[in-house]
Amino acid sequence: MQRPNLRNTGEKRKKEASASAAKPNGERVRGAGSQTVYHALRKAILELELAPGSGLDEVRLSEQFRMSRTPIREALVRLAAEGLVNTLPNRNTIVAPIDFVRLPVYFEALTLMYRVTTRSAAVHRKPEHLAKIRSYQALFAESVRQRDALAMIEANRDFHVAIAETAGNHYFTGLFTRLLDEGRRILRLYYSSFDDRLPRQYVEEHERIIAAVESGDAELCERLATDHAAQIVRQIQSYLVRDTAAQVSLDAGS
Numbered sequence: 001m002q003r004p005n006l007r008n009t010g011e012k013r014k015k016e017a018s019a020s021a022a023k024p025n026g027e028r029v030r031g032a033g034s035q036t037v038y039h040a041l042r043k044a045i046l047e048l049e050l051a052p053g054s055g056l057d058e059v060r061l062s063e064q065f066r067m068s069r070t071p072i073r074e075a076l077v078r079l080a081a082e083g084l085v086n087t088l089p090n091r092n093t094i095v096a097p098i099d100f101v102r103l104p105v106y107f108e109a110l111t112l113m114y115r116v117t118t119r120s121a122a123v124h125r126k127p128e129h130l131a132k133i134r135s136y137q138a139l140f141a142e143s144v145r146q147r148d149a150l151a152m153i154e155a156n157r158d159f160h161v162a163i164a165e166t167a168g169n170h171y172f173t174g175l176f177t178r179l180l181d182e183g184r185r186i187l188r189l190y191y192s193s194f195d196d197r198l199p200r201q202y203v204e205e206h207e208r209i210i211a212a213v214e215s216g217d218a219e220l221c222e223r224l225a226t227d228h229a230a231q232i233v234r235q236i237q238s239y240l241v242r243d244t245a246a247q248v249s250l251d252a253g254s
Contacts, residue, residue, distance in 0.1 A: 033065070033067045033068075033071035034070075034071040034072075034074035034075050034078075035075075036065065036067075036071075037061065037065050037067065037071055037072055037074075037075035038074075038075035038078050038079065040065075041056070041061075041075060041076075041079060041085075042079060042082075042084065043150065045079070045084045045085070045095055045185070046084075046150055046153065046184055046185060046188055047149070047150065047188065048185060048188055048189075048192075050095050051095065052095050052096065052097045052098045052185070053094055053095060053097045054094060054095045055092060055093070055094050056076065056085060056093045056094060056095065057092075058072050058073065058076075058093070076093050080093075082181065083096055083181065083182055084096055098185055098186065100240070103186075103236075103237075103240075106179070106182070106183065106186075107229075107233045109175075109179055110179050110180075110183065110229060110233075111226065111229040111230070111233065113164070113172065113175060113176040113179055114160070114225040114226065114228060114229040115222050115225050115226050115229070116167070116172055117160070117163055117164040117166075117167045117169075117172050117173070117176055117225075118163055118167075118209060118212075118213065118221045118222060118224070118225035119167075119218045119219075119221045119222040119225070120166075120167035120168065120169065120172070120218075121163045121164070121166040121167045121213045121221065122212060122213050122215070122216050122217055122218040122220075122221040123167075123216070123218055124166060124167055124168045125166050125213050125214065125216065126166075129162070129165070129166035130166075130210070130213070130214055132162045132165075133159065133162045133163060133166065133210055133213070134210060136155055136158040136159040136162055137155075137159055137203075137206050137207070137210060139151070139154075139155040139158070140152060140155035140156055140159055140203065140206060141203050141206075143155050144198045144200075144202075144203055147196045147197060147198075148196075149188060149191040149192075149196045152187075152191055152198065153184050153187050153188065153191070156187065157177075157180045157181070157184070159206060160176065160180060161173065161176065161177050161180065163209070163213065164176045164177070166213070186236060187232075189236055189239055189240070190232060190235055190236050190239070192239070193235055193236070193238070193239035202231075205224070205227075205228050205231075208224055209221065209224050209225065209228065212224055
């Protein structure tokens with residue numbers, strides 16, 4: 001499968017940051033520079049403003065953020081730990097590629113974790129679990145209302161991790177969390193397919209899942225989770241096909 005063109009998935013925004021993060025007395029706050037770089041690069045990567053596979057040159061980043069290379073390296077280490085950047089054998093760093101060829105295998109694993117964790121949550125739920133799940137659902141609903149795609153991604157991830165934690169199997173929780181984290185940029189494509197105007201029905205899908213977990217209906221939980229995952233997979237696949245077709249058309253006309 002040809003990798004689609006990701007450059008048009010969001011507006012290009014210049015990344016500028018000040019190196020003046022300091023305490024009131026003018027002394028630099030330790031780690032503030034690294035935090036600034038980390039958050040700026042992470043946002044650009046998740047928004048797909050920094051394309052998968054693009055290079056991250058320490059010298060240029062140092063000039064861009066007007067900082068020494070030490071906080072740049074520290075930020076890149078954090079991003080590497082999250083799987084968002086890769087360090088190559090020649091010590092160059094790139095934005096982690098998205099392996100579109102392996103997406104079917106990824107979707108298969110993701111769907112299985114949706115089903116297993118949601119079903120098990122119905123069996124093991126407690127009031128404190130439901131309170132936590134609802135808190136993340138409230139954040140998700142608000143981020144949808146504000147059309148804040150990055151906030152949607154974070155709240156959706158935390159919502160499903162909370163359900164997995166309710167299920168009580170730390171192996172499932174660990175695997176599901178890793179899959180959700182690995183798929184953050186894929187989920188960005190998902191929201192892009194709606195122009196970040198996520199239909200209200202997908203907020204309501206979460207509400208139905210919560211109600212099924214609370215009622216202890218394991219069969220319904222698994223069915224809702226399966227349908228929820230299938231809808232996401234279909235939407236992403238449709239978006240990738242459209243984007244690839246558009247790019248082929250552009251290439252043919254050039």
